[in-house]
Amino acid sequence: MLTFRKPPTDITHPQMPADVVIVGGGPAGMACALRLSQLIDEHNANNPDSQLSKENIYVLEKAREIGQHCLSGALLDPRSMRELLPDFEKEAPLDAPVSKEAVYFLTEKGKFRFPITPPPLRDHGNHVISLNRFVKWLGGKVEAAGVTVFTGFAGSELLYADDGGAPGVPARPHVSGVRTDDKGLDKNNQPKSNFEPGYDLQAKITILAEGARGSLTKQLIQRFDLMKDRNPQTYGQGIKELWEVPSGRIAAGEVIYTMGWPLTAREYGGAWIYGSKDNVVSLGFVTGLDYPDPRLDPQRVLQQLKRHPFVAKLLEGGKMIRYGAKSLPYGGWWAIPPVAGDGWMILGDSAGFLNSQRLKGIHLAIKSGMLAAETAFEALKNDDFSAASLGALQQKVESSWIKDELWKVRNFHQGFEHGFWHGMIHAGIQQFTGGRGVRARYTGISGYERMKPLRDLSADGGPEAGLIGHAKGDGKLTFDKLTDLYHSGTKHEEDQPAHLVIHDTNICESRCVREFGSPCQHFCPASVYELLDDPAAPNGKRISLNPSNCVHCKTCDIQDPYQIITWVPPEGGGGPNYDGM
Amino acid sequence: MKILVCMKQVPQKDAPLKLNEAGTWIREDVSYEVNEPDAYALEEALRQKEKHGGEVVVITAGPARAQQVLREALAKGADRAIHLEDAGFVGLDAYNTARAFAATIKDEQFDLIFTGLQSDDYGFAQTGVILAQLLGRPHATIIMQIEKTDGGIQVKRELEAGYFQFVDMPLPAVLTIQSGINKLRYATLIGIKQAKNKPLQKVSMAEVQSAVGANMQKIERMYIPHKSKKTEFLEGGASEIAKKLVDKLRNEIRVL
Numbered sequence: 001m002l003t004f005r006k007p008p009t010d011i012t013h014p015q016m017p018a019d020v021v022i023v024g025g026g027p028a029g030m031a032c033a034l035r036l037s038q039l040i041d042e043h044n045a046n047n048p049d050s051q052l053s054k055e056n057i058y059v060l061e062k063a064r065e066i067g068q069h070c071l072s073g074a075l076l077d078p079r080s081m082r083e084l085l086p087d088f089e090k091e092a093p094l095d096a097p098v099s100k101e102a103v104y105f106l107t108e109k110g111k112f113r114f115p116i117t118p119p120p121l122r123d124h125g126n127h128v129i130s131l132n133r134f135v136k137w138l139g140g141k142v143e144a145a146g147v148t149v150f151t152g153f154a155g156s157e158l159l160y161a162d163d164g165g166a167p168g169v170p171a172r173p174h175v176s177g178v179r180t181d182d183k184g185l186d187k188n189n190q191p192k193s194n195f196e197p198g199y200d201l202q203a204k205i206t207i208l209a210e211g212a213r214g215s216l217t218k219q220l221i222q223r224f225d226l227m228k229d230r231n232p233q234t235y236g237q238g239i240k241e242l243w244e245v246p247s248g249r250i251a252a253g254e255v256i257y258t259m260g261w262p263l264t265a266r267e268y269g270g271a272w273i274y275g276s277k278d279n280v281v282s283l284g285f286v287t288g289l290d291y292p293d294p295r296l297d298p299q300r301v302l303q304q305l306k307r308h309p310f311v312a313k314l315l316e317g318g319k320m321i322r323y324g325a326k327s328l329p330y331g332g333w334w335a336i337p338p339v340a341g342d343g344w345m346i347l348g349d350s351a352g353f354l355n356s357q358r359l360k361g362i363h364l365a366i367k368s369g370m371l372a373a374e375t376a377f378e379a380l381k382n383d384d385f386s387a388a389s390l391g392a393l394q395q396k397v398e399s400s401w402i403k404d405e406l407w408k409v410r411n412f413h414q415g416f417e418h419g420f421w422h423g424m425i426h427a428g429i430q431q432f433t434g435g436r437g438v439r440a441r442y443t444g445i446s447g448y449e450r451m452k453p454l455r456d457l458s459a460d461g462g463p464e465a466g467l468i469g470h471a472k473g474d475g476k477l478t479f480d481k482l483t484d485l486y487h488s489g490t491k492h493e494e495d496q497p498a499h500l501v502i503h504d505t506n507i508c509e510s511r512c513v514r515e516f517g518s519p520c521q522h523f524c525p526a527s528v529y530e531l532l533d534d535p536a537a538p539n540g541k542r543i544s545l546n547p548s549n550c551v552h553c554k555t556c557d558i559q560d561p562y563q564i565i566t567w568v569p570p571e572g573g574g575g576p577n578y579d580g581m
Numbered sequence: 582m583k584i585l586v587c588m589k590q591v592p593q594k595d596a597p598l599k600l601n602e603a604g605t606w607i608r609e610d611v612s613y614e615v616n617e618p619d620a621y622a623l624e625e626a627l628r629q630k631e632k633h634g635g636e637v638v639v640i641t642a643g644p645a646r647a648q649q650v651l652r653e654a655l656a657k658g659a660d661r662a663i664h665l666e667d668a669g670f671v672g673l674d675a676y677n678t679a680r681a682f683a684a685t686i687k688d689e690q691f692d693l694i695f696t697g698l699q700s701d702d703y704g705f706a707q708t709g710v711i712l713a714q715l716l717g718r719p720h721a722t723i724i725m726q727i728e729k730t731d732g733g734i735q736v737k738r739e740l741e742a743g744y745f746q747f748v749d750m751p752l753p754a755v756l757t758i759q760s761g762i763n764k765l766r767y768a769t770l771i772g773i774k775q776a777k778n779k780p781l782q783k784v785s786m787a788e789v790q791s792a793v794g795a796n797m798q799k800i801e802r803m804y805i806p807h808k809s810k811k812t813e814f815l816e817g818g819a820s821e822i823a824k825k826l827v828d829k830l831r832n833e834i835r836v837l
Contacts, residue, residue, distance in 0.1 A: 016770055065612055133610075148777070150770055183767040196767045321597055489595055579596065579612050 002505065002545060003188050005497040005568055007157065011191075013179060013200045018056045020376055021178050021203040023155035023216055025061030026070050027131070027362050028348030029209035030138040031084055032369030032376075033059050037145040039377040052380060054146045058201065060180065062154035062552075064573040066139035069211075069552055071240060071324040071578050072131040073272050073282055075123055075255065077360055079401070080367040085141075093137050094127040095276040099253035104310070106261040111310050119431075120357045120409075123255050128274045128282070131362065132578045154181040154569030155216050156198055158206065158344075160223070169204075170386040174342030177203040178216065181572045189497040204385045205376050207345045209369065212327045213554035214350040215568055226337035232446040233331040233352055234413060235558050236269065239302045239525055240284035240325070241484070242581060245318035250275035257359075262304035264463045265420040267291045268413075271305050272359070273314070280321075281314070286359070288330065288416070289559045290447030293457055294519035295468035299325070303471040303478040312477055320479065323487035324581050325525035325553045330356045333403075333410035334441055340393040343385050345372045353402060357409040357427070364402055371396040408435040414442035451561045453515050468522070481527050485549055489577030490526065492548040492570055499570035500528060500556060505543055507562050513539040516561050523559050526551045551576045582635035582729075584626040585689075587682060587696040587708065588619040588654060590647040594701060605800050606672070615650050618697025622758035624765050625727060626695055627658045633729060635692070636660045640685065642670040642678055648781070655776035656768040662781045669786035674798040675707035682708075683715040684792035685784050693734075694755045698723055706757070713755035720755040721748050725762050 020036065022029045040052045063069040075098065081088045101123050103114040143149055161176035163169060169176075177200060184195035208217045212235065221227055250256075254275035263269050268288030276282055285305055287298040305311055329335070329352040336352040339345060347353070348365030355361065375393040379385050397403060415426025415437060430437040461468040473479040502508060512518050513531065518541070520529035526549040534542035552575045557567040592598065596611040615623075626637045639654040641647050642665035651662035665681055673681065694716075696709035706722070713720035725745065726737035733751040739759050740746055786793075815822045815829075831837040 014769070014771065016774075064614075068612065148774060150773060152768070153770065180770065192764075194764050194766050196769055199770045201770075487597075489593075489597070491595065577593070577596070577612060580610065 002502070002543075003497045004501040005185070005499045005570070006189060006501070008182065008185065008189065008191065011197045013197050015200050015202060018058055018177065018201045018203040019053075019380060020057045020205045020207065021201045022059045022207045022209055023178055024209035024211060024214070024350070025059045025063075025066055025135070025139055025149055025151070026209060026211055026348065026365065027135055027138065028350075028365035028369040029059055029061075029207070030135060030142050030369070031080070031366040032207060032209060032347060032373045033057065033142045033147045033149075034138065034145060035084060035370040035373035036376055037142070037147055039373060041145075043377070043381070057147050059142065059147060059149040060153050060155050060178065061149060061151045062181075062569050062572050063575055064152050065136075066149060066151060067132045067135035068577050068579065069575050070131045070135045071238070071326040071576075071581050072362060073238075073240070073274060073284060073359070074129050074131040074134075074362060075126045075274065075360060076129045076134065077126050077363040080363045080370065084366060084370055093133040094129055096128045096253035098123040098126045098128065098255050099251055101255040103257045103259070106258050106308055106310070108261050109309060111258075111308075121257055128253055128255070128276050130276070130580050132581045150180075152573035154572045155179070155210070156181045156569055158216050158219050158223075159200060159202065170342040172342060174386075175206045175220070175344040177201045178206055181569055183571050185497055185571070186495050187497060192495070204343070205345065205379060205390065206343055207347060207372055207376070208350050209347040209365075210350045212329050212349040213558055213567070215566075217346055217350040218557070218566075220344060220346070221337055224341065230337060231331055231334040231414070231444045233329050233335040234444060234447045235289045235327045235555075236286040236330050237289055237298045237325060237327050237523065237525065237553065237555050238284055238286045239299050240282065240323070240581065241302065241320050241487075242322035243281045243283055243315055243318045243320050245279055245281050245315055247279050249279070249314050249318075250281055252277050258305070259420070261308065262301055262466055263287070263420075266464075267296070267467075268416045268420070268423070269301070271302075273311070281318070283311075283315070286328070288447065289327070289523070289555065290450045292450055292452045293461060293464050293468055294451050294454065294516040294561065295461065295522055296464060297468065297470060297522040299481050299484060299525045300469070300471040301467050303473060304466050306477050315477060320487060322489075322578070322581050323484040324576060324578050325488075325551050325555075327554045327558055328361065329354050330413045331444065332356055332413055333406045334414075335444070338394060339368075339397060340375065340390040341387045343390070345375065345390055345393050347372055353406070355405055355409055357412045364405070367400065367402050368397065371400060371402075410435050411437045411439070411442040414444045417444065448559050448561050448563065451516065451519065454517050470522075481525065485526050485551070488526070488551050489579065490549060490551055490575065491577070492550070492574030494548055496547075496571050498545050498547045499568050500545055500547055500550065501566040501568055502543070503564045503566065507564055508543040509541065510538045512562065513541045518543070520556055520560060520565070523555050525553060525555065529556070582629055582633045582692045583690065584629060584635065584637050585686060585691045585694045586619070586623045586626045586637065586639045586654070586659070587694065587712070588623065588639055588641045588650050589616040589697070589700050590614070590641065590643055590650045591616045591700055591702040600803055600805070604802055604804065606803060613646060613649070615653060616697050616700050616702075618699065618758055618760045619650075620697075620765055621760050621762050622695040622697050623654050623657065623659065624763045625758055626693075627766070628763060629693070629727065629729075638663065638691075640682060641665065642673065642681055644668065644671055651781060652776055653768060655779045655781070656773040657766055658772065659779075661779055663784060664781060665784045665789070667786040672796075673793070674796040675703075675705045676711055676797055677793050679708050679711035679715055680792045680794070681789045682712055684789040690753070692752045694718070694753075696755070696757050698757045698759050709755055709757040716755070718753050718755050719750050720757070721750060722757040723759045724756045725759055727756065
């Protein structure tokens with residue numbers, strides 16, 4: 001019997017006042033905290049009579065330590081960091097400047113190099129980094145600046161209030177803070193002897209920087225219908241392995257992108273291969289979460305890629321050392337909700353600030369964090385936290401280079417809705433029309449709606465045969481999912497309720513098994529979802545969960561065809577450990 | 582009751598470890614955590630204080646990053662912290678660590694000193710007992726329970742094979758605490774915030790130099806065990822195979 005995590009009733013939550021609460025200590029949240037601290041320091045130096053305090057500015061981070069849930073390729077476009085800390089390149093952990101780049105189109109055995117690297121994929125001036133180490137470093141700056149970072153604490157619910165026009169707060173329902181996770185609930189959702197209820201952080205400004213598909217952002221979007229008039233957000237799932245290879249295989253700073261095989265023209269995605277220092281290679285594959293075959297397994301896609309002679313040769317004799325998976329928002333400009341309102345702002349991947357053509361979002365996340373800090377600073381000075389005040393973030397984004405960059409690619413991903421070749425043609429036309437393409441606004445649908453029922457698909461998968469079902473792995477070059485998962489360092493308190501909340505498991509067992517063949521067991525990169533044989537179940541299969549395996553990628557929340565899974569944060573401190581990733 | 586808890590920061594248990602260039606220790610770019618038995622020692626100290634009143638002080642020796650251990654302890658309820666922070670404290674053997682601790686606390690009167698049973702990295706299980714010797718205090722190890730009595734304390738020690746031993750001891754005393762003695766509490770937001778304002782005393786090598794000598798233990802070499810697996814099939818009838826097997830177990834593997 002599955003028991004899902006839900007807020008216990010009849011408990012009192014300790015209250016704590018806050019000026020600003022930033023939920024999520026990734027690049028966006030940390031940049032926001034640091035910029036806000038800079039502005040306050042500057043203000044205090046110039047205004048001895050009206051000092052602002054940093055005492056009540058908090059960052060909540062669900063990982064046990066800063067940076068442990070941060071996962072990316074990663075290449076850093078230094079633009080926003082130079083604005084935040086002009087000399088950052090002298091001290092930040094940057095592994096290698098990009099020295100060489102190439103884009104290949106793969107067929108099963110062959111490869112074609114693009115004669116010139118398409119302009120969006122030119123990366124000279126960028127740095128290969130470990131986002132984990134980078135954020136750890138940035139977080140250290142934030143703490144040194146006097147902002148409190150609460151690690152091991154998740155934001156589990158948004159608090160709302162309607163106190164009708166108290167000074168500084170809007171006379172309408174507004175966000176009034178965040179409740180942190182309850183700690184010490186057992187498997188049956190009952191308090192253990194060391195139970196600690198979540199805190200109510202009563203905040204003037206709540207800033208959501210949770211990464212892709214943030215769980216509080218989702219609550220907020222639903223509550224205020226923020227995606228009305230927007231394209232639905234679409235996502236990709238990135239699977240990453242870190243390898244140590246014999247020296248001489250790839251230069252530090254060498255960047256390779258591939259398109260084509262093992263995907264067919266019906267799936268969207270591609271691989272990255274980055275050479276880092278010490279013969280470490282970052283290898284990964286992003287599969288668009290809008291593929292038609294529900295049996296497709298993105299972790300298997302990466303395993304398949306490694307069997308290509310070009311990649312296999314690069315990795316031969318090497319060793320896989322780390323694994324991780326994470327979703328990323330692909331939808332672009334038309335899929336970004338309003339980014340500020342009464343008492344709240346949304347940053348980074350939570351808002352959808354990612355350039356899907358350049359495959360980059362860290363620099364935009366940082367920039368959005370800085371703009372939010374400037375907005376919050378003005379609001380604190382004026383003691384006004386209404387939509388009129390915080391809404392300045394919207395204008396700041398629209399008059400910044402965030403918009404310049406995203407506007408040019410506003411129709412990029414949608415152009416691929418009829419497959420790879422159509423997409424390339426649209427991308428070409430968009431390149432020459434300032435991003436417009438053949439329509440002013442390309443619309444889109446949610447990726448899960450593109451999933452086809454089993455009855456419309458061939459039993460063996462047809463051209464996708466190599467992408468469906470679980471990867472077996474040879475233990476050297478390719479790995480099954482559990483072997484990969486072991487290398488993610490994932491750990492949770494075992495005795496806690498399941499945080500993958502399935503609202504109706506009857507649908508899983510009576511419909512999904514039959515109609516879609518339970519795609520959760522395939523798209524989950526961490527083997528959280530299992531279908532067990534059970535003669536008593538309507539279709540002979542019973543859903544079972546291994547929540548402790550969860551790497552917090554949010555794919556299940558995004559990609560389940562019935563939209564009945566809600567990912568909520570497990571007890572703070574649990575999750576993957578992306579050290580060095 | 583005034584209690585000192587000795588704590589250590591160690592690499593996370595499942596961190597991917599890489600050897601350093603010299604092959605004498607691991608590379609430092611991993612995540613660290615509180616040594617597990619030390620976390621239980623701290624919890625036990627906090628519980629004793631809640632029952633009997635007093636003060637809980639935490640101490641560690643290590644680089645700047647080790648301060649995290651003290652911060653966590655303060656957030657959970659320790660009253661103050663002492664950090665022996667100096668590159669010189671890194672890589673001290675158990676004897677010298679104990680000597681440095683003893684020198685640091687020489688003017689304080691602790692009723693109880695707790696250490697974890699052993700550290701998750703070196704695993705010496707020595708620092709606590711050497712410290713007891715240096716301070717001239719009685720000690721007991723592998724503690725699973727502590728009760729205050731009229732004359733001192735009664736402790737329960739974990740022995741092998743499910744046996745326990747109860748020992749009455751006077752105070753002051755030194756105890757090394759076994760994991761699982763209690764259930765760990767969580768740090769709270771208010772605790773973490775208040776910890777920022779709790780006293781954290783820093784001690785440099787110069788202050789305790791005279792008490793510390795050259796390490797008497799040194800790691801010569803660390804290496805990753807070479808994986809070798811050999812499968813051999815014994816052929817023949819049952820009694821023949823049994824004979825061969827006994828011969829192998831007795832003469833080659835020498836377990837009989």
